[in-house]
């Protein structure tokens with residue numbers, strides 16, 4: 001378990017991390033989400049004792065990093081994949097790491113096997129692809145068989161196969177009961193990977209919540225409805241005071257109606273009372289992107305699932321540090337929604 005209390009880091013006038021409090025529980029993948037420059041790496045460095053907080057504390061299983069007797073056995077981290085000496089083989093790199101941390105050499109072959117690098121263990125790490133280098137970094141993090149694992153932007157630059165591997169691997173680590181804390185600025189990726197989210201902007205906590213609850217925040221309680229008598233359907237719904245929008249036929253399917261601020265129960269019962277046939281009645285869910293924009297007051301730019309730069313990554317003054325109800329209607333789901341729909345990430 002990781003617990004931060006009032007964690008703050010200043011670099012001169014820059015407040016990289018600002019009074020951050022959160023906890024990361026074992027048995028789940030917890031996503032650490034925020035735009036570039038939000039303070040994710042700085043927070044991770046403070047967790048690992050690589051940077052000292054200007055104020056506040058962060059503890060791993062109740063202890064500061066500096067108080068851990070055998071740190072590698074308690075916490076493993078992947079911060080930068082390409083830090084291995086290029087002329088060293090994967091195995092000799094791991095042996096060197098194991099020896100300098102009093103970890104038995106036989107663990108090296110175990111971790112190589114776990115990350116699927118046994119076949120290339122004797123090859124120069126300098127010739128590894130980014131995906132292989134990430135695996136080697138993960139093998140290093142696992143050397144001490146720690147209960148807490150930190151990954152800083154582990155999928156950056158990886159191809160889809162590498163991304164999938166990392167995602168599954170994290171789930172496996174969490175299923176083994178470990179605390180898995182993974183930072184990313186990629187919303188869609190986090191929606192698939194993390195069960196729990198800690199969202200920050202400009203060093204401040206925006207929300208700590210389950211991914212499902214975070215996505216639910218973006219839901220407008222909209223119902224999509226379709227039937228053979230669309231005009232009559234439209235009339236019956238608006239006749240009951242409901243706000244109805246037409247959705248033309250397109251990639252989403254045949255033409256339909258979107259009923260705002262309603263539920264499938266309400267629409268279904270209303271339609272049943274007037275004896276109309278329906279071909280579709282479905283609640284529309286929001287996406288993680290929508291939830292993020294909602295929470296940050298819309299001042300965070302994002303493109304195709306990735307957040308924009310630090311200049312506009314700030315939460316609004318007084319942004320809630322807990323789930324809040326959306327203030328108003330949200331845009332229709334877009335393509336990103338399919339990727340983000342699975343709040344249960346598996």
Ligand SMILES: Nc1ncnc2c1ncn2[C@@H]1O[C@H](COP(=O)(O)OP(=O)(O)OP(=O)(O)O)[C@@H](O)[C@H]1O
Pocket residue numbers: 011014015016034035036037038039040041042043185310
């Ligand atoms: N050593 C440093 N000296 C001065 N400023 C720093 C230092 N490290 C980080 N910062 C600043 O602190 C802020 C947070 O940076 P940090 O790298 O922690 O963010 P991040 O969320 O990890 O972003 P990214 O995804 O781009 O790595 C940024 O404004 C950054 O410029």
